[in-house]
Amino acid sequence: MQKAFVALLGFIPITIVALVLGSSPTVLFFLSALAIVPLARFIGRATEELSARSGPALSGLLNASFGNATELLIGFFAIRQGLVEVVKASLTGSIIGNLLLVLGTATFAGGWSYKTQQFNLSAAHANASTLLLAVIAMTIPPIFYQTIPSMLGATIESLSLLVSALMIVTYLASLWFAFRTHPHLYSEELEHYEAKWTLNKMDLTLQISIGSATQIAMFVAPVLVLTSIIFPNPMSLVFSTFELAAIILSVLIVNQVVADGESNWFEGLQLMMAYGIMAVAFFLHT
Amino acid sequence: MQKAFVALLGFIPITIVALVLGSSPTVLFFLSALAIVPLARFIGRATEELSARSGPALSGLLNASFGNATELLIGFFAIRQGLVEVVKASLTGSIIGNLLLVLGTATFAGGWSYKTQQFNLSAAHANASTLLLAVIAMTIPPIFYQTIPSMLGATIESLSLLVSALMIVTYLASLWFAFRTHPHLYSEELEHYEAKWTLNKMDLTLQISIGSATQIAMFVAPVLVLTSIIFPNPMSLVFSTFELAAIILSVLIVNQVVADGESNWFEGLQLMMAYGIMAVAFFLHT
Amino acid sequence: MQKAFVALLGFIPITIVALVLGSSPTVLFFLSALAIVPLARFIGRATEELSARSGPALSGLLNASFGNATELLIGFFAIRQGLVEVVKASLTGSIIGNLLLVLGTATFAGGWSYKTQQFNLSAAHANASTLLLAVIAMTIPPIFYQTIPSMLGATIESLSLLVSALMIVTYLASLWFAFRTHPHLYSEELEHYEAKWTLNKMDLTLQISIGSATQIAMFVAPVLVLTSIIFPNPMSLVFSTFELAAIILSVLIVNQVVADGESNWFEGLQLMMAYGIMAVAFFLHT
Numbered sequence: 029m030q031k032a033f034v035a036l037l038g039f040i041p042i043t044i045v046a047l048v049l050g051s052s053p054t055v056l057f058f059l060s061a062l063a064i065v066p067l068a069r070f071i072g073r074a075t076e077e078l079s080a081r082s083g084p085a086l087s088g089l090l091n092a093s094f095g096n097a098t099e100l101l102i103g104f105f106a107i108r109q110g111l112v113e114v115v116k117a118s119l120t121g122s123i124i125g126n127l128l129l130v131l132g133t134a135t136f137a138g139g140w141s142y143k144t145q146q147f148n149l150s151a152a153h154a155n156a157s158t159l160l161l162a163v164i165a166m167t168i169p170p171i172f173y174q175t176i177p178s179m180l181g182a183t184i185e186s187l188s189l190l191v192s193a194l195m196i197v198t199y200l201a202s203l204w205f206a207f208r209t210h211p212h213l214y215s216e217e218l219e220h221y222e223a224k225w226t227l228n229k230m231d232l233t234l235q236i237s238i239g240s241a242t243q244i245a246m247f248v249a250p251v252l253v254l255t256s257i258i259f260p261n262p263m264s265l266v267f268s269t270f271e272l273a274a275i276i277l278s279v280l281i282v283n284q285v286v287a288d289g290e291s292n293w294f295e296g297l298q299l300m301m302a303y304g305i306m307a308v309a310f311f312l313h314t
Numbered sequence: 315m316q317k318a319f320v321a322l323l324g325f326i327p328i329t330i331v332a333l334v335l336g337s338s339p340t341v342l343f344f345l346s347a348l349a350i351v352p353l354a355r356f357i358g359r360a361t362e363e364l365s366a367r368s369g370p371a372l373s374g375l376l377n378a379s380f381g382n383a384t385e386l387l388i389g390f391f392a393i394r395q396g397l398v399e400v401v402k403a404s405l406t407g408s409i410i411g412n413l414l415l416v417l418g419t420a421t422f423a424g425g426w427s428y429k430t431q432q433f434n435l436s437a438a439h440a441n442a443s444t445l446l447l448a449v450i451a452m453t454i455p456p457i458f459y460q461t462i463p464s465m466l467g468a469t470i471e472s473l474s475l476l477v478s479a480l481m482i483v484t485y486l487a488s489l490w491f492a493f494r495t496h497p498h499l500y501s502e503e504l505e506h507y508e509a510k511w512t513l514n515k516m517d518l519t520l521q522i523s524i525g526s527a528t529q530i531a532m533f534v535a536p537v538l539v540l541t542s543i544i545f546p547n548p549m550s551l552v553f554s555t556f557e558l559a560a561i562i563l564s565v566l567i568v569n570q571v572v573a574d575g576e577s578n579w580f581e582g583l584q585l586m587m588a589y590g591i592m593a594v595a596f597f598l599h600t
Numbered sequence: 601m602q603k604a605f606v607a608l609l610g611f612i613p614i615t616i617v618a619l620v621l622g623s624s625p626t627v628l629f630f631l632s633a634l635a636i637v638p639l640a641r642f643i644g645r646a647t648e649e650l651s652a653r654s655g656p657a658l659s660g661l662l663n664a665s666f667g668n669a670t671e672l673l674i675g676f677f678a679i680r681q682g683l684v685e686v687v688k689a690s691l692t693g694s695i696i697g698n699l700l701l702v703l704g705t706a707t708f709a710g711g712w713s714y715k716t717q718q719f720n721l722s723a724a725h726a727n728a729s730t731l732l733l734a735v736i737a738m739t740i741p742p743i744f745y746q747t748i749p750s751m752l753g754a755t756i757e758s759l760s761l762l763v764s765a766l767m768i769v770t771y772l773a774s775l776w777f778a779f780r781t782h783p784h785l786y787s788e789e790l791e792h793y794e795a796k797w798t799l800n801k802m803d804l805t806l807q808i809s810i811g812s813a814t815q816i817a818m819f820v821a822p823v824l825v826l827t828s829i830i831f832p833n834p835m836s837l838v839f840s841t842f843e844l845a846a847i848i849l850s851v852l853i854v855n856q857v858v859a860d861g862e863s864n865w866f867e868g869l870q871l872m873m874a875y876g877i878m879a880v881a882f883f884l885h886t
Contacts, residue, residue, distance in 0.1 A: 143496070154866065157856045161870050164849045168881045171845045183884055190880045198873045205866040210715070273457045277450045283856065284443045284569065294440065294491040298447050301484045308476045309454045312469055429782070559743045563736045570729045570855065580726065580777040584733050587770045594762045595740045598755055
């Protein structure tokens with residue numbers, strides 16, 4: 029099994045050669061997809077090893093950051109191409125995908141092996157209120173826009189920029205909180221349950237999924253708003269009613285599910301169903 | 315007292331005779347109403363006896379199912395008559411009536427005898443997140459509809475059908491959770507507080523009221539959506555903004571009130587007041 | 601320091617003399633502002649002394665009532681002048697100012713000295729659900745109004761008056777709850793942590809900020825609705841979508857932050873940021 033993964037690494041030079049030889053985009057896509065498999069597995073294993081040494085907070089942050097750096101870069105170039113609405117839909121999809129699909133599937137799967145999975149309530153609580161602040165920051169500009177449709181574009185842009193700046197400051201403050209002033213909140217229960225391997229895994233899943241959603245909402249999206257002002261068609265913080273409703277409802281049900289510090293297969297199923305409902309609507313919507 | 319109730323059973327044959335003799339609907343209504351009194355009392359007593367033996371989860375489910383079977387049948391025939399909006403209003407009324415009026419009155423009344431009433435937090439928590447999922451399922455189609463008013467009727471109908479199917483699957487999964495994989499959540503505290511008769515009663519009230527609201531939202535409504543496709547004018551999951559707001563706000567305040575596993579007369583009063591505000595608005599609305 | 605404050609009292613007679621001599625409003629404003637400083641400090645100290653003797657519930661209520669009596673009077677005369685929208689904006693500003701800015705700043709500042717501040721969870725919980733009821737009461741009339749824009753003004757006014765009456769009854773019931781039937785909820789932990797001076801202070805801050813916001817929403821606003829019917833242009837309970845969204849979101853994040861009975865600097869910062877986002881939007885909005 030291990031060897032098969034290593035063998036797939038051979039597709040990295042093959043992809044480069046194919047690129048040089050001028051292969052079609054479809055061929056390049058499938059070659060790159062095969063080359064990514066072992067890399068994704070290595071990141072996953074590195075995250076787990078890191079978690080065993082430094083706790084789920086840091087490894088969750090690093091794992092989320094690896095993935096979201098790509099999202100940030102692709103978003104930046106897509107906005108330059110004028111694909112503003114596509115980027116907003118993609119950010120929304122990442123937020124609800126992490127909150128509902130990733131967390132839901134992990135909780136559901138873990139629930140078959142363990143009747144009840146416990147996790148670090150303090151850390152989940154801090155993330156949950158940051159997510160709620162993200163909801164506030166993303167709700168205010170659209171309501172502003174909808175109540176005064178005759179509003180000048182410049183005013184909406186000023187509001188987007190100011191709110192985005194506040195979001196980035198808050199996100200950086202949340203890192204300061206997690207790693208400087210209150211790291212014990214994220215590790216104290218780690219020592220307590222040291223023996224239970226799966227517990228640590230549940231905490232790691234929570235940090236990766238909720239942490240990644242928080243990072244996209246509170247850092248990636250506002251950075252794209254701020255940096256895209258150099259383009260003729262910048263991205264504002266005004267998401268569509270549909271996208272906003274999906275984000276608000278996802279945050280509410282995740283907050284409800286993590287509120288008691290325990291999870292089971294049925295809570296995982298609920299998150300997956302919420303994702304299913306939204307996915308069906310998104311699919312019919314477009 | 316007991317004898318008076320038994321005597322009322324005599325109205326069952328009297329009603330049948332009156333029906334055969336072709337009495338007016340008004341007379342039949344009052345005769346049936348009298349005949350129902352002892353039956354309602356028997357169901358109530360049977361539920362309590364059952365609860366003492368098998369726990370509040372099963373007896374709450376049976377009690378809710380007895381009542382909602384009628385709601386389902388009446389709804390089905392009303393949709394056949396084209397009374398789609400009436401059925402939606404009736405389902406909404408049942409949901410907020412159970413969540414606010416039934417639960418509120420029981421909590422208020424119980425609060426006069428007992429300063430604080432405790433109940434099974436795990437069971438209430440599981441119901442609360444299922445209610446939130448119902449809110450998500452009922453919110454997505456209307457937002458879908460409102461953001462794209464030019465949408466084809468067929469697309470809305472597909473969305474309604476798919477979401478309804480997911481709701482029924484989730485509802486059946488919640489029964490599997492409550493009776494197969496996690497029955498201990500619903501009974502462990504039962505043993506613990508065995509002696510306190512009223513505690514069990516509070517749990518039973520919660521299971522009947524919240525359980526009934528959940529059953530209407532997650533089972534009765536979607537079954538009506540799915541079965542009514544055989545009629546020329548089927549019912550969709552698109553409730554009015556007003557009905558939806560009433561359901562969302564009811565779920566939020568009930569979740570808040572049950573969040574700490576305790577209740578008192580003031581929390582009961584808050585639920586009753588929330589019902590009063592919505593009832594006044596509904597009354598003026600129509 | 602103490603002497604400097606006492607010296608400022610001299611501005612009380614100076615302001616009166618200036619008023620008699622017919623000074624300009626600007627001069628009178630600055631003289632009154634200076635005279636208010638020692639008075640505000642005396643109220644603050646009296647509140648703390650009172651809290652040490654009678655608990656945070658009573659002193660919080662008195663402190664909130666002192667400030668809100670002024671708000672009520674000014675509101676009444678402003679409505680008489682036809683400034684209905686200004687009064688609604690001012691009430692909204694007071695509610696979110698208390699919930700986000702006052703509570704946020706106190707939590708943030710306290711968080712620098714104490715890693716974690718604990719407070720009385722039962723009292724915070726009771727206030728939180730009253731705030732949620734206020735949200736329901738303030739949400740129903742606008743939705744009513746928006747779904748039926750052709751509605752007669754008289755019907756909206758009836759709804760406003762009925763809902764306002766229910767709000768005042770609930771507010772009075774909340775005082776009965778706090779001071780008659782369940783005063784132990786507000787004081788039991790006081791004895792327990794008697795030695796920790798700051799804990800009491802955090803409870804007092806919560807009672808003043810959340811208690812004041814509750815008083816404005818559940819008492820000041822409905823009293824203004826009921827008393828302003830004597831004017832040709834009375835105030836209804838229909839707040840703008842923007843004001844309503846600000847109130848709903850503030851209540852949700854405060855409920856989230858106080859849900860675990862603990863607070864830290866980051867939670868204070870989150871509340872301040874939420875205020876900042878809304879303040880920026882309000883500023884650009886007008």
